[in-house]
Amino acid sequence: MNMFQDSDPDNPDKDKCLGENYVGPGKLDTQVQLVISLSLGLSAFLSFCALRPRWKTLYAARKRHSNPILGLPALPDTFFGWIPALYKITEQQVLSSAGLDAYVFLAFFKMSMRLFGVMFFFAAVVLEPINRHFIRNQTPDSGSSQSFFFHQYHTFRTYETLDPLDDKDPPDRDNDNSFDRNMGYLWSYLIFAYFFTGLTLYFMDKETSKVIRVRQDYLGTQSTITDRTFRLSGIPKDLRTEEAIKDLVQKLEIGKVESVTLCRNWKDLDKLMEERQTVLAKLEESWSVYLGHKPLAAVGDQPTSRRNNAIVNGDSDPLYGADEEAGESDRLLRGGEARMLERERPQARFWYGFLRLQSRQTDAIDYYTEKLRQLDDKILAARRKTHEPADLAFVTMDSIAACQMAIQALIDPHPGRLLTKPAPAPSDIVWKNTYASRLSRRIRSWSVTAFVAILTVVWLVPVAFLASVLSICTINKFLPAFGDWLKEHEIARTLVQTGLPTIVVSLLNVAIPYLYDYLSYQQGMLSHGDIALSVISKNFFFTFFNIFLIFTVFGAVTSIFDVLRNSLKDTTYIAYTLARKIEDLSVFYTNFIMLQGLGLFPFRLLEFGSVAQYPILRMGAKTPRDFAQMVQPPMFYYGFYLPTALLVFILCLVYSVIPGGFLVLGLGLAYFSLGYFTYKYQLLYAMDQPQHATGGAWRMICYRIMLGLVVFHLTMSGYLALKKAFTVALLIAPLFVATLWYGWDFRKRVEPLTRFISLRSIERRGEGGETAILDEDFSGADGEEQREVLRRGSTVDEDREKGSRFVNPSLVVP
Template sequence: MDLFSDMDKDKCSGDDWVQPGAKDTWVQLFISLALGLSAFIAFCTLRPRWKTLYAARKRHADPAIGLPALPDTFFGWIPALYKVTEQQVLASAGLDAFVFLNFFKMSMKLFAIMFFFAAVVLEPIHLHYNDNDTRPPNSNVSTTSGLFRQYPMAKLFLDDGDHPDNSFDKDKSYLWSYLVFTYFFTGLTIYFTNKETFKMIRVRQDYLGTQSTITDRTFRLSGIPKELRTEEAIKDLVERLEIGKVESVTLCRNWKELDDLMDKRQTVLAQLEESWNVYLGQKLAVDGGRSSGNGNDNGDDAGRGLGGRTEEDGDEEAGENDQLVGGGGASSHLISERLRPQTRFWYGFLRLQSRKTDAIDYFSEKLRLLDEKIHVARKKKYDAADLAFVTMDSIAACQMAIQALIDPHPGRLLTKPAPAPSDVVWRNTYAPRLTRRLWSWAVTLFVAFLSVVWLVPVAFLASVLSICTIRKVFPAFAESLKTHEIAKALVQTGLPTAVVSLLNVAVPYLYDYLSYNQGMISQGDVALSAISKNFFFTFFNIFLIFTVFGAVTSIFDVLRNSLKDTTYIAYTLARKIEGLSVFYTNFIMLQGLGLFPFRLLEFGSVALYPIYRMGAKTPRDFAQMVEPPMFYYSFYLPTALLVFILCLVYSVLQGGFLVLGLGLAYFSLGYFTYKYQLLYAMDQPQHATGGAWRMICYRIMLGLVVFQLTVSGYLALKFAFTLALLIVPLLLATLWYSYAFRGKFEPLTRFISLRSIKRGEDPGGNAILDEDFGGEGERERELIRRLSTVDEDREKGLRFVNPNLIVPLEQPWIYQDPPPPLSESDAGDGLEFNVRGSEREYEPDTTGAGTSSSLRGPSRNAAPPRVGTGASSNSSATSVSLGDTHIWRE
């Protein structure tokens, strides 16, 4: 053994990466509490003042949902939020929010029990036997690590003589506690997962079985052969199956020309609105030098607009009337100084020539031509694609079609549940199936390539901030860190923890973009794919690279030794997990105590608001600023799953009670944070009908496998080989449960059983039982059946049709109130622009502005316009405040 003990003495081994000291946890605790408490106090202070942000969802929610209003007191919202029942969560936020929050709730219960046993039973055992151990701490780990790194088969020689099996050594009897509690904690985790799965399935089946939406009655039919690509042929085919009557068929067609025109129209519309904003803003700049002329200098700014203008200054739009009454001299001077915005456009051969022209004229004409093209394109006949949405007369008929094989030929007439009409990515519906598969494989390969690329920065991060590396590069700085424990703690643990947390925030945006461009048909599928990709990054690059590999130079050593010895990864995992306990403890501490209050504060929205405010130019920009932010599960669920796995892995090791305690705090704070955001502050993307639960279960099982491999490797490092082998049956049982879950539970997380569908002759027969919601009583149980569900409210009046075929065309949004949409008869006529004939450059439809709703719709939180009396003697004017702009409208 002495031969191998000093083989890595003069170089940084994998054990030296990110090795924190005892003071690191206290430093991280202070930093996390300072961050968390400051953000929490700021939230409690700003919440009643900024209701457009912190109560954005509640302000436009349906009052029939019955979501209680939270008090405006400093802490009064906390007990009110706690009292919101699961029934109310389900009724107001839907299945996805219910599943997400119940994962946190289940984790709280599980880790509370595990924390009790780890603190009361396991930790005293660890303290007693480690204090009585004559060897230095981790001496066997460091010795065997060097041995196994160079000679992985050397453990066989240790088994023969040097180190006998310690499984039955009386001095090592405490190692049996690892085995017992590994079985106990695994069984406890599977019990809670199984129990919660039964609950989720029953709630899901009852929720979807009792509602009636067009989505529940529609299935997606793909792989349609060319001879069946007509609505009549598809309807006849499905009705001949004798499963029900077909109400409607939407055959997807190649609408690319129309979709491209609509996209171009949105761009031109934004450019036209921006040009009008520049022109109207310039009017203010010119008008800002005028004096009021009425001698009113009492300091009252009630009627004053931007640039010092008062209501007595009159209406600039009424210039001709002012001349008639003899007051047009100043107005004529102002009119002559107004410069209309210019734009440069390119033309000629290869668009090599260019000239400037009036921007408002140019974009107005361009918009008119696009409207004419769209009007013609909507009447065209397009080639049929191989995908259709078939709406049946009943949910039962739809489910029978989904759960059956229709055609004996592989890849033809495949049925799947349909997404909601507003959830469909229509551009992908007419893309060829081969193209979508190629895009899917390309994105998958790119994600795999990124996983290899991420090895370099993550492993570099794991090594460059260690004292070992700093001592090589900056020896003087390393010596100074030895005398400053707090600075050393910040460098060794604080900085890696902060950088890893930043990676967890930034990388999901990239993977969300990749998922969206993978060619999927629905936004729900995109969301689930993003969850999977982000978890893979979090688990593989953040967890495995930090533990198994440790540094870039160690990656190839680990892979090479793993080929020689299949158990090498388990040994390496166990050896490094123990050394990184403080790092992962600090990681959970920062995520829970430090960052959750910042998420509650919506720090990103608050910090970016000034930037968006400076960039907002048009009324549409200002309206978008006050919309509720979106809650994306793919940004938050992967980190929660990683924390869940870390709590499992460290549960039986020394100091595991601390990790479990912090894990309990993490899931408790996360539950209340996300509950508030999902119910009151943030909107959700399109629903996936609780499909995230099966992904959660499979990741929990992966965590159990890692947990069991870690304990088995740890026992082997303690030379308790019999105990290590006794973990194998538990590992096999976990794999069997995963296989059984796929066949027994997964179909019920995808489909609706026929018995769960509520029929007229059996009202309330499938009601959710009280025990599913903790015995909340008959009155609460009836709530979900009396009210329409979130999906029913959202899908009311919708149908499966490409919105670009029917959506009303929007006019430029120039004033505070949105203009009415163009009617079909006006779509080819353009807008009423008289840019040179008179001073009334834009003539809005005064009969409908502010009363008719457009597709965009007015801002629900926009302030009402300020109304005053104009100075013109023969006309009255209305003063409309437009953010930074003050416009006078006749």
Template sequence: MSDDGECKGLNAVAPGKKDIFVQLVISFALGISAFTAFCILRPRWKTLYAARKRHSNPQIALPVLPDSFLGWIPALYRVTEEQVLASAGLDAFVFLSFFKMSLRLFTTMLFFSVTVLWPIHRAFDDSYPDLISRPPDNSSVYSNSLFSNRYLDESSLFTAKHKDKLDDKNSSYLWSYLVFTWFFSFLTLYFMNTETFKVVQIRQDYLGTQSTITDRTFRLTGIPKDLRTEEKIKGFVENLEIGHVRSVNLCRNWAEIDELMAQRRNILHKLEEAWSAYRSQKSMAARATIRQSVVNDEDEREDAHEERMDENSQLIAGNSLRGLMSERERPKIRLRFGFLKMRNRKIDALDYYEEQLRRLDDKIQIARKKDYAPTDTAFVTMDSIAACQMAVQATVDPRPGQLLAKPAPSPSDVIWKNTYTPRYRRRFRSGLVTIFITSLTILWFFPVAILASLLSICTIKQVAPSLGESLQRHEVTKALVQTGLPTLVVSLLNVLVPYLYDYLSNIQGFISQGDVELSVISKNFFFVFFNIFVVYAVSGSAALAEFWAIIRESLSDTNKIALKIAQSIQSLSNFYLNFIMLQGFGLFPFKLLQFGSVSLYPFYRMGAKTPRDFAQLVQPTLFNYGFYLPTALLIFILCLVYSVLPGSELMLLLGVCYFGLGYFVYKYQLLYSMDQPQHATGRAWPIICRRIILGLVSFQVVMLALLVLRQAFFEAAFIAPLILLTVWYNYSFNLRFVPLTKFIALRSIKRDSDPGRQSNPDQNGEQSMRLTRRMSTIDEDKEKGMSFINPSLIAPLEQPWIYQDPPPPLSPSESTSADYLSRYEDQLEHRNTTVSTSSSLSLGDTHVWRASGDNV
């Protein structure tokens, strides 16, 4: 075959068997190396791999994992769901439940695929895999044209040429496609329905038996101007006769004080950096003087006749050290002033920042006493959970958009600056973000296509003919370039997008961090589903131009899009196999290793200057569900789509491995190494279920298109009712289950007067859950002493963190930080004197330096 033929159509694109083997080797090599590194480093770096704070109650605390190489795996496996709930909360429980459900579902599908579908495909379906889904070996998924017009014409000619041969074969096996499409669809709905009942029951029991300020508070929005006082809101709510109001916190325009607090944090950080520079300079000077004193002392001891001179030298050394410390240079800062800031001068940085901090403290104290203009939002705390739930589940006011009662987020989750941002401004920002994300999702395909095409053998031949010929002769290196690298490029580029979407969601105007996280899940899933599945499934290509060309052609002839989907899906199976292998075997161990945190730690360590910076280095890494859940949902959909096609046993086997490994990796991270501060109360489950239903519809549409392509119109007609049934189930799911994932049923709320509450389990069992839930939950522990008040109004003003130990809180008598800073300077001078007058100090006395805080 000529080079021109190799660079067109299927000859240039779809990976073959050798490519899959190479991808498997690459994935295992990456995964085993990362897993081995994790098992070695885990007992040595416990500040990273066991950083998460566990529940304080010893009866529900997580077990300590053994430090042996693999001994932690059985101990992690034995951690129960009740311990997950008690230690990590509802969000972690829901996340892990999705992986467990997927593992059970695809294990069941794999059994039927191996025992029933695989023999059918081998016996009857041997021509079409060679025609469509078995492209030539030694090729890659990425090129500018997968199903070019030339290839489609050749494929049509080939089909017509061999039509008689195909007609001779028994096509009754296509009924198995229809039967298993129905069977796997109902099996998926059954597993999802069963898991939903379990999640809803545990969520209701979990939230109904705890008592936090969040459970008793609702957010009232759309408050008219004549009701915007705490007293009027309290009277209005109590007149509804749903319960007594314990407190009302009306949101106001706190932009001024929030800005002052932001300025204070900035000045505080600069002051701490100045102190660190000052003390570091002092420490180096002191050590240099002491070292010189020791050297002189050793030289003088060689002369037995100069003992008195030796004693005098020690005294002189002590006096010189004290004098050096008293005369050390304090850090300076250059201030610009005058016309156009053309004049400047250097002043003492410590004095300048201390004065700035003192002035800001005075302004903050005054600002905290001001009255601010009220907004249309308030947090109303009731005396009982039942009263709060009656408010949020009822229509309070007959006027549209006014006095809307919504569940309140956790106090620590509230984004206070968005509570006083006008609604029209938040909606405007939300619209702009939506337009930007939609455009980015489409335009992002261009860099992926360009990078992927650059890694094709055809492109390499054009740029470097000798290198291309060398790669062409070696099957392994060719497969590595055309299969392993493009898949890795797609995976790495997709890792960057969630960070951007997280930033955009934060500026979109959500009231709570939990809402931001749910938004990131939706945005990121839309991105990966569109770029990795929809575009490929329609065009079978990494070229966006071809995607739009096919869409235009399909508008005139709807049969073309069915033909494209059927051909593309089968030919892209190897690419998706490579993608799942890399995500599961290759990248999951790197997630367990927290490769990003490990690789970036030296840079963070070099950039850390203050004790506060060093304290941040040992904080648990944050776990963001929006970064991990969308990819898992996409792989779930891919396993569904290929569950009936030839080669389904391999796809389902990889799906079982992916969700099994993912369950253990994320279970370890959520329980031991990473923290998840958001409080979404399991609201991600409806998002998961809707994406599963979307995957079911995609699976059914693909099977319908395949049957139409093979002219099995009668079998295809029976799939259409299944699509309608799945859409109806989605509507039913929203009616039946979604309210139970947003609210707490009144009957689920447990009261002290309930008979048998302390001794008997509920009707559905869950005795072990009840034993755990008698104690405080993780949410109750987090919300102790919290209230729905802007922290800028009540939070103690943080003082400079200068020494190793964190600074004590500001006492009531110290209304500003002036006395506090003065006391800190006195402590510093006292410690300097202690160091300088210590006659027995030597270079080996590291405990003295640690006591003085100089090892920071």
């Protein structure tokens, strides 16, 4: 394929910037991308090693704020000494200090490391020699000094030239090369397709069994109010009282009801509380400006650790009193009265009159104080009111077993009535959605889903536009002088042709999750954990559809309708197209994995965004509350990181067998290895993750791995058919069927155990305090050690939920 082909009046298609031309390979693409990725990665990694011991408020934020009884070891302050210490932290320590969600997230990376390590070995030792013997000997330019992928790319194009294929028509099935001795290496592709599929399912099944075993024992041995509470929805109007619900559940004879929280329409109260927070922040800011108080400077003579503890715990400075019942303004004023200075009091402008067209200035402190007093009176009055009940309640039982029996049973014979589900943690509930009607929540959910579907199609335009703008054929057409210059400078052409599209796609991967996170919050879900799982699903859909399918099956927006139309005529057309484009885009996806793993993971470890935002936040911080928030650990959102890892997993599967697959697998191994240590450090030491999703991401991971296997089978079938090995291609079909069957069996056999707690897993508070699980289920030293870790103290969720109640904070907050 000539990137710099001239216009041909007899062949107008040559002037088109087709999808595969956007990111076509060149001689130095992989080498240049490797240099860029290593330069970015090493600079960020060395910066992190230098800054980590100096900026502990950022890089050890979670460790400094976590409960010391969790036993998380302190990392050495030496330049590289933290790496072996982090490596030695066991899975049991991860589970006990970071929780089940972190354990599941890291388990996926660890499983991927083992899987791709084995696949890389066989691809490099067995498949690569086969490719060297059969393919390179048949390629005219096999002795050139080109990069491997560039060489393999021309190998692919050579075979396409030998095959009488049209870009739109599948190959003629009359001639089958399956039994041609010169094409015998294609049978090895079939064998390894089976072998790698079996390996993937084996590793996934083995890890799934371990995750389920850990999850059941973890949730079965802890005792939190969340584990004993279930969510009851679809409550008919005649049962919308706490007494009626308690009596109903008691009559089921599944256990004793401890408490019932019936959700009510607290909309007016919640709005008053939000308004109060705004006024309170302005009052605090006015006092801070008036007093000229800089919280960190005022305690600047204290040691760093004590100063940060003062900010967080409020026990080392007169500004941070320990009296939780005192008003916020009282805490702010304390200590400032003694050093009050004569200065001009801050002013506030407020609007009044017809259409609020008139305004005047007044004393800000007096104005916001009076406004706060009025709001407090309104809130106290609103709390005393009787609010209209909603169709949702949280029922807390006296035992986990009773709660699980209620969750896993059908209570009412009428569809949609008295439905039970596990309750989220009290701090995890989005209370404003609890009193919304089921119809309104469904409408919001459907609306957001429809909008995401439309947005997915809309994304095709900017994605394809960016790709086409950066393509050589577009540059030749609109900037011929620049195109001629690129012909003479191979490295510059490489940066434009493949480097920039890779960076653009990576930036989209970083930016788009924020939009889908906002949309998920608008969907009306009842908990932050459900929202987190929804963000994972939405972002993976964007990543898989727009970044994978658009660059492969469709190529460009204009090609979508052609592909769909041809696929209706021939159901195998998509498989052929996928296989052909996968060959063409090998360099692009290799560079993508390389940049994500070697280049961007160290930047995530460096927390570049937090570092860049800190000076801005520091300049804008005025009140003690502002400074306290600055030293809190940043949040770790799985939906921002997991979808990209799943895409890399799918890419490694797709490229595992075809020529050059060993390099993709090697880069995949590096990606998941670096990702495992990066996220392990952040989850344990630097970042917090408040969601209580009880490891629900694992079933999503498994289903998307199975989707990757399906794409892998379609690609291999199309690839073999392109080589006219139709018999070999047909033998891929059993793999496709087996994967679908495994998914159906997984849904019935495994998925319930990722949602519920089995009754045999629940700890019985009887003799010895042992669980009902048989000891042979945890055979081996690791299992016994795991049980000891889980039982010798409270879990991170138990610590987090001490004293929690299922009560809307607007009703009880001081």
